[in-house]
Amino acid sequence: xxxxxxxxxGGSSSGxxxxxxxxxxxxxxxxxxxxxxxxVDAMPASLQTSEDGIEFSPDxxxxxxxxxxxxxAAWIEGVAAMARAGARVIVDEVFLGxxxxxxxxxxxxxxxxxxxxxxxxxxxxxxxxxxARGDRVVGMAEAQAELVHRGVAYDVExxxxxxxxxxxxxxxxxxxx
Amino acid sequence: xxxxxxxxxGGSSSGxxxxxxxxxxxxxxxxxxxxxxxxVDAMPASLQTSEDGIEFSPDxxxxxxxxxxxxxAAWIEGVAAMARAGARVIVDEVFLGxxxxxxxxxxxxxxxxxxxxxxxxxxxxxxxxxxARGDRVVGMAEAQAELVHRGVAYDVExxxxxxxxxxxxxxxxxxxx
Amino acid sequence: xxxxxxxxxGGSSSGxxxxxxxxxxxxxxxxxxxxxxxxVDAMPASLQTSEDGIEFSPDxxxxxxxxxxxxxAAWIEGVAAMARAGARVIVDEVFLGxxxxxxxxxxxxxxxxxxxxxxxxxxxxxxxxxxARGDRVVGMAEAQAELVHRGVAYDVExxxxxxxxxxxxxxxxxxxx
Amino acid sequence: xxxxxxxxxGGSSSGxxxxxxxxxxxxxxxxxxxxxxxxVDAMPASLQTSEDGIEFSPDxxxxxxxxxxxxxAAWIEGVAAMARAGARVIVDEVFLGxxxxxxxxxxxxxxxxxxxxxxxxxxxxxxxxxxARGDRVVGMAEAQAELVHRGVAYDVExxxxxxxxxxxxxxxxxxxx
Numbered sequence: 001x002x003x004x005x006x007x008x009x010g011g012s013s014s015g016x017x018x019x020x021x022x023x024x025x026x027x028x029x030x031x032x033x034x035x036x037x038x039x040v041d042a043m044p045a046s047l048q049t050s051e052d053g054i055e056f057s058p059d060x061x062x063x064x065x066x067x068x069x070x071x072x073a074a075w076i077e078g079v080a081a082m083a084r085a086g087a088r089v090i091v092d093e094v095f096l097g098x099x100x101x102x103x104x105x106x107x108x109x110x111x112x113x114x115x116x117x118x119x120x121x122x123x124x125x126x127x128x129x130x131x132a133r134g135d136r137v138v139g140m141a142e143a144q145a146e147l148v149h150r151g152v153a154y155d156v157e158x159x160x161x162x163x164x165x166x167x168x169x170x171x172x173x174x175x176x177x
Numbered sequence: 178x179x180x181x182x183x184x185x186x187g188g189s190s191s192g193x194x195x196x197x198x199x200x201x202x203x204x205x206x207x208x209x210x211x212x213x214x215x216x217v218d219a220m221p222a223s224l225q226t227s228e229d230g231i232e233f234s235p236d237x238x239x240x241x242x243x244x245x246x247x248x249x250a251a252w253i254e255g256v257a258a259m260a261r262a263g264a265r266v267i268v269d270e271v272f273l274g275x276x277x278x279x280x281x282x283x284x285x286x287x288x289x290x291x292x293x294x295x296x297x298x299x300x301x302x303x304x305x306x307x308x309a310r311g312d313r314v315v316g317m318a319e320a321q322a323e324l325v326h327r328g329v330a331y332d333v334e335x336x337x338x339x340x341x342x343x344x345x346x347x348x349x350x351x352x353x354x
Numbered sequence: 355x356x357x358x359x360x361x362x363x364g365g366s367s368s369g370x371x372x373x374x375x376x377x378x379x380x381x382x383x384x385x386x387x388x389x390x391x392x393x394v395d396a397m398p399a400s401l402q403t404s405e406d407g408i409e410f411s412p413d414x415x416x417x418x419x420x421x422x423x424x425x426x427a428a429w430i431e432g433v434a435a436m437a438r439a440g441a442r443v444i445v446d447e448v449f450l451g452x453x454x455x456x457x458x459x460x461x462x463x464x465x466x467x468x469x470x471x472x473x474x475x476x477x478x479x480x481x482x483x484x485x486a487r488g489d490r491v492v493g494m495a496e497a498q499a500e501l502v503h504r505g506v507a508y509d510v511e512x513x514x515x516x517x518x519x520x521x522x523x524x525x526x527x528x529x530x531x
Numbered sequence: 532x533x534x535x536x537x538x539x540x541g542g543s544s545s546g547x548x549x550x551x552x553x554x555x556x557x558x559x560x561x562x563x564x565x566x567x568x569x570x571v572d573a574m575p576a577s578l579q580t581s582e583d584g585i586e587f588s589p590d591x592x593x594x595x596x597x598x599x600x601x602x603x604a605a606w607i608e609g610v611a612a613m614a615r616a617g618a619r620v621i622v623d624e625v626f627l628g629x630x631x632x633x634x635x636x637x638x639x640x641x642x643x644x645x646x647x648x649x650x651x652x653x654x655x656x657x658x659x660x661x662x663a664r665g666d667r668v669v670g671m672a673e674a675q676a677e678l679v680h681r682g683v684a685y686d687v688e689x690x691x692x693x694x695x696x697x698x699x700x701x702x703x704x705x706x707x708x
Contacts, residue, residue, distance in 0.1 A: 017663075017665075018660075018663030018664070019663070021222065021662060021663050021664070021665040022659065022662055022663050024220075024221035024222065024223075025221065025222065025223070025662050030220065030221050030223075030224055030229075030230075030244050030248060031221065032216075032219045032220065032248055032251075032252070033219050033220075033221075034219050038215060038218075038219065039209075041215075042209045042210050042211050042215065043201075043207065043209065043210075044201035044202065044207050044208065044210075045198065045201065045202065045485075045488055045492075046201075046202070046207075047207055052207075053207075067207050070263065070264075071207060071209055071264050073262065073263070074209075074259045074260075074262035074263045074264030075209070075259055075264065077258055077259060077261075077262035078255040078256060078257075078258045078259030078262065078264070079255060080255075080258075081254055081255045081257075081258030081259075082251045082252055082254060082255030082258075083251075084254075085250065085251035085254035085255065086247065086250070086251045087247075087248050087251030087252065087255070125695060128553065128695050128696065128697035128698075129549075129695070129696065129697075131399075131552060131553050131556050131696075131697065132548075132549030132550070132552050132553050132695075132696035132697065133549070133552070134399055134548075134552040138399075164656060164659050164660070164663075165659065165660065165662075165663035166659035166660075166662065166663065167659075194486075194488075195483075195486030195487070196486070198485060198486050198487070198488040199482070199485055199486050202485050222662075222665055222669075302518060305376065305518050305519065305520035305521075306372075306518070306519065306520075308375060308376055308379050308519075308520065308576075309371075309372030309373070309375050309376050309518075309519035309520065310372070310375070311371075311375040311576055315576075341479060341482050341483070341486075342482065342483065342485075342486035343482035343483075343485065343486065344482075375576065378574075378575035378576065378577075379575065379576065379577070384574065384575050384577075384578055384583075384584075384598050384602060385575065386570075386573045386574065386602055386605075386606070387573050387574075387575075388573050392569060392572075392573065393563075395569075396563045396564050396565050396569065397555075397561065397563065397564075398555035398556065398561050398562065398564075399552065399555065399556065400555075400556070400561075401561055406561075407561075421561050424617065424618075425561060425563055425618050427616065427617070428563075428613045428614075428616035428617045428618030429563070429613055429618065431612050431613060431615075431616035432609040432610060432611075432612045432613030432616065432618070433609060434609075434612075435608050435609045435611075435612030435613075436605045436606060436608060436609030436612075437605075438608075439604065439605035439608035439609065440601065440604070440605045441601075441602050441605030441606065441609070
């Protein structure tokens with residue numbers, strides 16, 4: 001079955017965005033990259049830092065509220081509709097809810113050719129990269145490194161601890177049909 | 178009919194993004210803001226500056242290629258699906274094709290409650306703001322100021338030449354059902 | 355006396371940055387634009403949000419700590435040295451301490467040709483623009499609108515409440531020797 | 532002698548900025564980070580892409596013009612003055628001119644305690660990271676990887692090909708007096 005959607009799941013600062021830009025460069029067809037960051041940027045400022053929306057606590061924990069969940073559900077339907085309408089889509093995700101997060105996407109993407117990709121990175125290395133980036137709440141990388149993979153099933157997994165974004169992208173691209 | 182989608186159309190540097198952030202602040206419900214910039218950012222780097230994708234010529238003209246059009250068509254379907262799934266959506270658009278651009282959105286949004294908003298700005302004023310922003314190809318504001326409104330029908334029009342973003346947002350918000 | 359430094363002082367969201375980009379565009383010679391934002395970006399992340407550095411309280415008040423003050427003093431010396439070495443410099447400042455802030459700069463710039471510019475904006479209008487920008491702590495615009503001008507002496511003042519950045523830039527440029 | 536200035540020199544996408552943010556986090560005292568990017572951002576838009584200023588050719592070559600050089604000379608004087616006034620400064624540099632670039636800084640920093648740091652990265656790896664970043668002209672990483680180190684003398688060298696930013700920062704921090 002032709003791959004219509006690539007879902008990358010990994011913790012903050014695990015290197016997903018870099019891999020996705022490399023994937024867009026190496027895949028012969030144009031792919032749209034959409035993800036949690038796109039959704040958060042699209043929300044009202046009030047939901048970007050509130051109990052109803054998304055909160056980044058000082059220790060790096062992320063808490064998602066009911067209003068966020070409602071908009072996210074519609075967002076997921078919309079991304080699935082883009083794929084059904086012919087766009088190849090790479091989804092950049094952080095499965096804070098592990099299995100249940102994957103289940104939400106699985107239902108929405110039903111009938112589409114999906115490649116599930118796990119992006120792993122050693123927690124301490126990701127925490128160092130979070131400091132090097134300088135634009136993220138410190139603590140998210142470590143808090144999410146293991147959490148987001150709990151109970152999630154993948155077609156292919158990459159680990160950025162010792163591999164470059166481009167190497168990971170090539171491994172993933174080799175699995176795209 | 179309840180407003181489910183607000184489409185703002187205006188030239189570059191006409192002030193759409195500022196109005197949209199104010200709209201998100203004054204409307205009582207959470208609204209997602211999505212637009213041409215979101216789509217361009219989601220595209221592969223190669224399509225962001227090429228004949229197949231989108232080109233910004235030195236004089237500010239914008240040329241959109243076939244690959245861009247294909248992804249855009251699927252994007253529009255997806256945004257419509259988000260609205261059908263219950264998200265309130267504000268669309269930030271630049272109708273380079275005038276009537277035909279509006280027609281593309283009208284078809285996709287069929288059956289939804291849509292508020293069509295024209296955002297005008299005197300070309301010379303927009304050109305000055307383009308320089309003040311410092312992050313846009315100079316010339317786009319002037320090239321698009323009139324062009325994007327040709328043959329387009331609106332429910333409400335605002336003009337940012339002498340009005341603040343917040344004033345414009347309140348005028349638009351008063352028309353949301 | 356030839357103008358070697360232009361110091362613009364105004365509250366957050368009063369429109370200084372836009373005026374400066376227009377000034378750089380209309381002045382016949384190249385001018386460097388440096389300011390509080392440049393300094394804050396150069397600081398360690400830990401000083402960007404702490405008691406020792408700079409704090410943005412939820413109501414928009416800005417509190418500057420001792421470590422920040424030490425680095426700022428050296429920064430001001432350095433900017434003055436750039437002007438003495440021949441660079442034309444536009445300084446983008448927020449005089450939170452009013453007269454005493456101006457005094458710090460006046461001492462450092464002693465002997466140089468300085469044009470002192472006040473950038474005013476009605477507090478309510480600036481507050482609306484702060485929401486339209488979407489990238490600032492809400493409340494700063496209103497808290498600073500009057501505060502930063504207390505006891506400060508200017509060679510020229512502009513008001514962005516009803517004037518475009520480019521108009522303000524032309525008024526200032528006419529005073530540059 | 533106490534270290535007052537740390538100069539990091541390396542090609543585009545060699546990882547200097549990440550190392551510097553880690554250095555700022557691990558060094559016990561606050562250090563200011565200033566560099567070529569700060570200078571370019573401070574210049575008029577017209578100098579950021581022109582023969583008189585700085586040009587990024589499509590193959591990644593960077594050409595620096597006479598106006599740029601004049602402002603840069605004053606900038607270097609100013610950064611040295613900041614260090615003399617008591618600020619600890621980390622300089623993020625790209626020595627396009629190799630030895631002569633270092634000589635310019637060496638003269639300005641005369642009498643100060645300087646730690647010269649070379650940041651190396653395998654050209655092919657840097658080129659991959661340039662694609663992963665997505666915000667740089669492709670080709671600069673490869674064009675600069677060797678060029679910037681020609682004839683330059685260092686106190687310490689790090690190589691980001693196989694080492695994390697944080698590891699490199701710790702190696703450098705151990706040399707700071």
